[in-house]
Amino acid sequence: MVGWEAIAGMFGKNAGTEDLEAFYPVRPECKADIPKTRFRPRAGKTLSARRWHAAFSEDGHLDIAKVLRRIQRGGIHPSIKGLVWEFLLGCFDPNSSFEDRNQLRQQRRERYGMWKTECQNMVPVIGSGKFITTPIITDDGQPIEDGGWHVTSAVADKKVAQWMLSLHQIGLDVVRTDRALTFYENETNQAKLWDVLAIYSWVDDDIGYVQGMNDICSPMVILLENEADAFWCFERAMRKLRENFRCSTNSIGVQSQLSTLSQVIRTVDPKLHQHLEDLDGGEYLFAFRMLMVLFRREFSFIDALYLWEIGSR
Amino acid sequence: MSYAYLFKYIIIGDTGVGKSCLLLQFTDKRFQPVHDLTIGVEFGARMITIDNKPIKLQIWDTAGQESFRSITRSYYRGAAGALLVYDITRRETFNHLASWLEDARQHANANMTIMLIGNKCDLAHRRAVTTEEGEQFAKDHGLIFMEASAKTAQNVEEAFIKTAATIYKKIQDGVFDVSNESYGIKVGYGGIPGPSGGRDGSSSQGGGCCN
Numbered sequence: 001m002v003g004w005e006a007i008a009g010m011f012g013k014n015a016g017t018e019d020l021e022a023f024y025p026v027r028p029e030c031k032a033d034i035p036k037t038r039f040r041p042r043a044g045k046t047l048s049a050r051r052w053h054a055a056f057s058e059d060g061h062l063d064i065a066k067v068l069r070r071i072q073r074g075g076i077h078p079s080i081k082g083l084v085w086e087f088l089l090g091c092f093d094p095n096s097s098f099e100d101r102n103q104l105r106q107q108r109r110e111r112y113g114m115w116k117t118e119c120q121n122m123v124p125v126i127g128s129g130k131f132i133t134t135p136i137i138t139d140d141g142q143p144i145e146d147g148g149w150h151v152t153s154a155v156a157d158k159k160v161a162q163w164m165l166s167l168h169q170i171g172l173d174v175v176r177t178d179r180a181l182t183f184y185e186n187e188t189n190q191a192k193l194w195d196v197l198a199i200y201s202w203v204d205d206d207i208g209y210v211q212g213m214n215d216i217c218s219p220m221v222i223l224l225e226n227e228a229d230a231f232w233c234f235e236r237a238m239r240k241l242r243e244n245f246r247c248s249t250n251s252i253g254v255q256s257q258l259s260t261l262s263q264v265i266r267t268v269d270p271k272l273h274q275h276l277e278d279l280d281g282g283e284y285l286f287a288f289r290m291l292m293v294l295f296r297r298e299f300s301f302i303d304a305l306y307l308w309e310i311g312s313r
Numbered sequence: 314m315s316y317a318y319l320f321k322y323i324i325i326g327d328t329g330v331g332k333s334c335l336l337l338q339f340t341d342k343r344f345q346p347v348h349d350l351t352i353g354v355e356f357g358a359r360m361i362t363i364d365n366k367p368i369k370l371q372i373w374d375t376a377g378q379e380s381f382r383s384i385t386r387s388y389y390r391g392a393a394g395a396l397l398v399y400d401i402t403r404r405e406t407f408n409h410l411a412s413w414l415e416d417a418r419q420h421a422n423a424n425m426t427i428m429l430i431g432n433k434c435d436l437a438h439r440r441a442v443t444t445e446e447g448e449q450f451a452k453d454h455g456l457i458f459m460e461a462s463a464k465t466a467q468n469v470e471e472a473f474i475k476t477a478a479t480i481y482k483k484i485q486d487g488v489f490d491v492s493n494e495s496y497g498i499k500v501g502y503g504g505i506p507g508p509s510g511g512r513d514g515s516s517s518q519g520g521g522c523c524n
Contacts, residue, residue: 033345133329135405169378172329176350211328211378212352247380283387288353297349 020302023078024222030180037300045074052080060098062087068312075306082223088312089236105229112228115199122160123151123167123198130187131194133171137164163202166209170197177214181301183222193221196231204238210245210252213238215293219305244292257291258284317366320480321373321497322473323388325413326398327406328377331432334463335398336374339473344464351376353384361474363481366503370477382416389420393497394428394476399447401431401460402439407446414454422496424488427456428476434460434467 020037041048047070055063064087076084086092092101120126123136137143141155155161174194183189197217201209217234224230246253262284266273273282280286289297296304324332333348333355340357355374360367373392375385389395397413399406410429417427431447444460451458457475461468480498483489489496 134403139405139408169328173350176329176347179347179349210380211350211376214350215352245380247383249383251383252380285354285384285387288384289355292352297352 020078024301025182026180027182027185034180035298035300035303037302039075039302039306041077042074045070047071047074047076047080047084049077049080052084060096060101062094064094071309071312075309078302081305082225082229084309085220085223085233086229088309089233090239091232091236108232109226109228112199112231115203116195119199119202123164126195126198129191131171131174131191132168133175135165135168137161139165159205162208163205166201167198169211170194170201170209170214173211173214178218178222178301181222189221192227192230193218195227196221196234199231200234200238203235204242207238207242207245210247212289212292213245215296216241219301219308241294254288254292255283258287261287261291315367316360316369316501317503318481318484318491318501319369319371319499320393320477321371321391322394322396322476323373323375323385323392324396324398325375325385325417326377326396326430327400327403327409327413330377330398330400330403330406331463332377332396332398333374335396335430335432335461335469335472336372338463338466338469340372342466344466346464353381354388359473361477363474363478366481368477368481369501370473372473386416386420389417389425390422391495391497392421392425393480394426395421396428396430396472396476397456398430398432399442400433401442401447402433402436404441407431407442407450410450424483424496426476426479426483427454428472429454429456429458430472431458431460432463435462435465 020039020041026034047067051070052067055067057063067084067087071084071088087094092104096104116127125132135144136151137155141161143151143153143155151164155164171194174190174197177193178184184193193214197209197213200213200217201207216237217230220230220233220237221227224233242253244252244254244257262273262276262282265276265284276282276284276286294304295307298304299307324336326332328350331348333351334344336355336357337348338344340359351374353376357372357374358370359372360369362368373388375381375388395417397410397417399410401407414427417425429447429451431442431444447460448458450456457479459468459472459475461472463469484491484498489498491498491500
């Protein structure tokens with residue numbers, strides 16, 4: 001008897017899907033909750049590992065124009081996404097050599113290590129492979145005793161207190177980030193995401209931690225095995241996005257993008273604009289999440305990555 | 314589907330207290346142990362019946378993080394009811410109620426009905442806020458109060474419906490000018506028309522994408 005799989009295989013229908021599922025496995029019980037993936041690697045269009053490696057000269061200069069043309073036609077094959085993303089996000093200059101990049105990578109890993117130690121000295125749970133979801137200090141800086149991991153004396157410094165108050169918030173969000181992916185069933189992986197976000201919000205205290213940054217950071221943590229490398233990819237992405245996350249009592253940065261969107265729609269489709277104006281007063285808040293986390297929730301994990309790739313540069 | 318009234322609700326409270334889970338339980342009758350965190354504002358709707366009249370609840374579910382307060386505020390105006398949620402296992406979410414209430418009082422219309430919900434009451438062994446404390450807070454601030462569980466569905470239906478019944482009673486008592494949409498109430502067929510007389514008539518019943 002011929003199995004269904006064999007028949008499907010003959011028509012080649014599911015070949016692409018199986019390939020992708022192996023890279024970013026989804027928890028079986030969550031399959032119904034997430035959007036269907038439409039991206040398929042296509043031979044001759046998608047940037048493959050072979051094409052990628054062929055785009056480097058002997059000492060490591062990258063023909064970025066050629067690579068970008070291909071990415072725009074068919075995205076990046078999952079097997080090399082992490083490597084390519086470091087260039088797309090601008091972590092490395094395509095005109096640098098292998099040698100230059102190794103050095104830079106080393107320096108960056110050390111710098112991240114220093115920040116991590118600094119944070120660890122204040123809150124020892126950082127870097128332990130565990131993370132917290134309950135507050136470690138009260139709103140006015142008094143320590144909350146409960147695990148032994150935590151703070152022992154009152155925190156007077158405003159920057160430190162602000163940061164400490166965001167740590168359990170980050171934890172509460174980490175357990176809810178891309179929960180459909182098998183990757184985050186593992187507590188060590190959750191802790192990796194927590195560490196990167198915690199350390200980022202310490203370093204960029206002007207912005208701190210705002211919900212939605214977890215959705216931006218998660219792909220980096222999955223694609224880049226090394227935590228420091230993931231951090232630097234996230235840091236690069238945030239250079240472009242951090243203004244969206246700037247919060248004041250009256251507004252959130254992303255709203256300036258919403259008003260740009262509103263202007264665009266008003267110009268290209270005045271009737272649609274009028275309709276939207278009638279519905280929500282023209283604030284375009286329906287698009288808030290789309291622009292804040294760059295369509296991560298509208299598309300499946302893989303499709304969102306594809307969208308980011310073709311939208312880069 | 315046609316309604317006699319449409320009530321707009323807003324759900325507020327600290328991050329992770331279960332606002333989205335309460336909404337999901339109410340609209341879809343299911344529970345997700347881990348729910349995606351809400352960015353900005355999300356939306357749900359369901360029909361209920363009060364006094365034999367079909368009433369549509371249009372519910373805005375907000376993000377809990379302090380940073381998003383400016384967005385949440387733009388939804389208070391135009392809400393007839395608010396569900397203010399805390400988590401009975403996390404003391405700090407109860408401690409923050411006063412600040413939520415202050416926001417609501419400042420930005421909502423004065424007649425907004427507020428239901429205080431102590432969520433996760435299925436986790437009795439981890440309780441950090443007693444039922445009496447919840448009751449007392451509600452009493453001190455003129456709120457309706459219930460403990461509920463989005464997980465077991467206990468009191469979820471009741472919380473949404475009791476809020477609606479209170480709003481309905483206020484309409485009967487003539488508290489609202491229902492023709493004024495800023496109260497978060499729309500009149501459909503069979504409701505008491507406002508002075509301008511059933512103003513949205515067929516347009517609110519029709520097949521528009523947002524009805």
